[in-house]
Amino acid sequence: MGSAASSLNEFEIEKLALESGLSRSGILTLYKRFTSLAKHRDRTTNEYFMTEQDFLDIQELQLNPLGRRIIDAFFADAEVQSTRRVYFRDFVKVLSHFRPINKNKPHPWNSREAKLRFAFTMYDLDKSGMITKDEFRDILQMMIGANVPMEQVNSIADRTMREADRDDDGCITFAEFCEAMEKTDIEQKMSFRFLT
Amino acid sequence: MENEVRRWLTDSIGPYTQAAVYSLFDAVVKLGEPTRFFFAGIQPDAKREFVVLGSFFFVVLMSVVLLIVLSCLSLYALSLWNWFTVSFSLLDILLFSSLISAVDPVAVIAIFEEINVNAFLFVNVFGEALFNDGVTVVLYNLFNSFQALGAENLITRDYLAGGLSFFVVAIGGIIVGVVFAFLASFVTKYSEELRAMATVFVFVVPYVSYLTAEWWAVSSIIAIAVCGMVMKQYVKGNLSQAANSSVKYFTKVLAQSSETVIFVFLGLSLLSSAFYWDTWFVVATLVFCLIYRTIGVVVQCAFLNRFRAKKFTAVDQFILSYGGLRGAIAYGLAVSMPEIKAKDMFVTTTIAVIYFTVFLQGSTVRPLVKLFKIKIEEHRMPTMAESVYNKYLDYMMSGVEDIIGRKGHYTINENYERFNAKVLKPLLMRNQKKSDFDATKILRAYAKITLEEAMTMSQAKPTAKVYPDKRIEHLKRQDASMPRLAVPSFKFEPTPQQKISQANMDQLYSMFSDLLDHKLRELQVVSRSSSVHGDHDEIEDDYMKQIAHSNQHMQISRSLSQPDDGRVRSEGSRANLSQMANLSTDLEAQISRRRSTGNVFDLARKD
Secondary structure, eight states: OSSSOOOOOHHHHHHHHHOOOOOOHHHHHHHHHHHOOOOOTTTTOEEEEEEEHHHHHHHHHSTTTTTHHHHHHHHSSHHHHHHHOEHHHHHHHHHGGOOOOTTSSGGGGGGGGHHHHHHHHHOTTTTTSSHHHHHHHHHHHEEEEEEGGHHHHEEEHHHHHHHOOOTTEEEEHHHHHHHHTTTTTTTTOOOOOOGG | OOOOOOOOOOHHHHHHHHHHHHHHHHHHHSSSSEEEEEEBOOOOOHHHHHHHHHHHHHHHHHHHHHHHHHHHHHHHHHHHHSSSSSSSOOHHHHHHHHSSSSSOOOHHHHHHHHHBBBBHHHHHHHHHHHHHHHHHHHHHHHHHHHHHGGGGGHHHHHHHHHHHHHHHHHHHHHHHHHHHHHHHHHHHHSSSOOOOHHHHHHHHHHHHHHHEEEEEEEESHHHHHHHHHHHHHHHHHHHHHHHHHHHHHHHHHHHHHHHHHHHHHHHHHHHHSOOOOOOOHHHHHHHHHHHHHHHHHHHHHHHHHHTTTTTOHHHHHHHHHHOOOOOOHHHHHHTTTTTTTHHHHHHHHHHHHHHHIIIHHHHHHHHHHHHHTOOBBOOOOHHHHHHHHHHHHHHHHHHHHHHHOOHHHHHHHHHHHIIEEEIIIIHSTTOOOOOOOOOOOHHHHHHHHHHHHHHHHHTOOOOOOHHHOOHHHEEEEEEHSOOOOOOOTOOOOSSSSOOOHHHHHHHHHHHHHHHHHHHHHHHHHHHHOOOOTTTSSSSSOHHHHHHHHHHHHHHHHHHHHHHHHHHHHHHHHSOHHHHHHHHHHHHHHHHHHHSOOOGGGGSSSSO
16 A cells, blocks of 8 residues: 555545445545555556455454355445455445435435345345255354254254245245344344444 | 330341342343343444443433532522521531432332333333442442531542542442352352252352442442342353242342332331421422432433434433332431431431332333333244344444444444353353354244244144144155154143144144254253252252262263263254154153253243
């Protein structure tokens, strides 16, 4: 990150603010963080971008059992998936899912459904639009597998699938996922107050 | 005669107020988990974190002080205009206001537990009451000592020392509580041989923390509350299932009886105290208490709402101010005031205020809650899906926090959980391997749900949702004859009225096989690590003999369990059900001998 850090120009900040619904200060804070994480610079446009390795270098993330899944979520967008580069606007786009919902100013990127869809895509490893029992079991294994025997993980996965899978097709669709979570206060749980 | 009764009353109010702490202990132990509600909704980030928490405490502190000062000044002003029959100095009235302004945690618990409001509201009222206790006692002692010195001799340094003593008292209370909680957990960890003693420690140690805090003049109520909160998770894992149940129910009994006794004594106090009724003073005190409390709550909430995601609504604030009950602590403090001219009037007024708040406000809270349709605490068990997803969301949020670079609420939570799982739990609990994260919530939810469903199934009630189990279908095709499941405690003869459908039967079998897996696994772990007493009762009179026996049985059970291990493990859970059933009958018989069958379902009952 050389001597003169390239900063965002006003036009870009405006555009991002409109697209994501974040405030100006929010975007600037994120940009500061982004530049401290991004180690690569695109020669042609002189913009910073992050690769998977940059994400993996984040210390605390390594300790998180779902670390890889979260990183995958950043690369889930079709364009990003092909280039394997996360530019700042992609970074902002993903993080804007975590804004607290303002009932007076609804935003397409940040509704209850959008939040749930984000959580869903993290579960859905192969992006098929449905969570199969194996995918679910793998996630469960990641979370609690260290000190719980395999059979018990299996039976818990079994039980949960049975509960959530209303139409018994062996996988959980997005609608079933939403239904299972209807009593949970997702709007509050999946937002950061400082991201206004 | 009257004097004697009065003296006896004042002498004994001390220990009975102490006994009231058990009701606190009970409430707090039950609260355990929801206490995080207290800080829920505050989402600070690293730099602001301590500032926010600090300001939070400061605000609560200031509002109590404000309340006291305001009511003191108002009452003093009125006395200057000769409204009251007895005169008192500013310092006297300051003493009085400090004891009358505090909300009593015992009274709050007694009322709020009955009406079962949602945890958020309950914890906030209760938390405030706890703080108030710390503040009141400090202020009271402060003003008492000021009075002893005499108003003329006070210098600035005394005031400063007074201000500092708040923090010392509160933090001291917390430290004492935590230290004793660790002591209790540590002791119960090594008390496998002597099960009765373990239970005794659970009761005695918090009480000792209370006494120690009193001795060191820090907040004893905060000490015992913190002790209970911290102790719960470690001790729960260290005691056996039967011991846990007995602790739970005995604490409840103790709590209820202490509360009752306290209020009986309050009633008796009416007869025995020297009665000095000054109508205007009583009325004025009541009015000021109500008004200033409401103002205090409104101001507090207005300030706190700026930091909270889950804000206090107007109705919340009403309940918070209405729930400010005075109780026995105020009476105890009033009676132990130094002998000033107005003491009798003060004591009588205290009693009047207590009666008013407890009877009038306390009894009308419930219809008011219904009127305003306050959310009642739902004792709905979280579904399996919800527990898993919630944990999953926690991890996800903490991960995103890491990416953003802020150490927020989730990171702190996760760091604490990791520290807990890595260091504290292996240190303070038995049979805990070092692990990086905590799976117990999910496992416990799973066990509860499975057992409770098995229970419902066994009563042959047709359920709305039927989960056909592919495993059972497969086994049925494999095995022509129906597997014999001989489980001693259930009888399911299809009566003419209630025919069990085939689907229900299948569900039942799958439930049972899950249950058996679980029990077998548990039994393996248990029989390997603890001593099997076989036909002996759990608790014997002669501890020495018990230890001698247990050593014998350890050796026998160890040799017995070897051949079993191999057979069970190789078959696993997908084994032929009938073979399992035979093995299970033997083990089930053993289980039922070791503990009464009732306890098996304690897991399923509300915890």
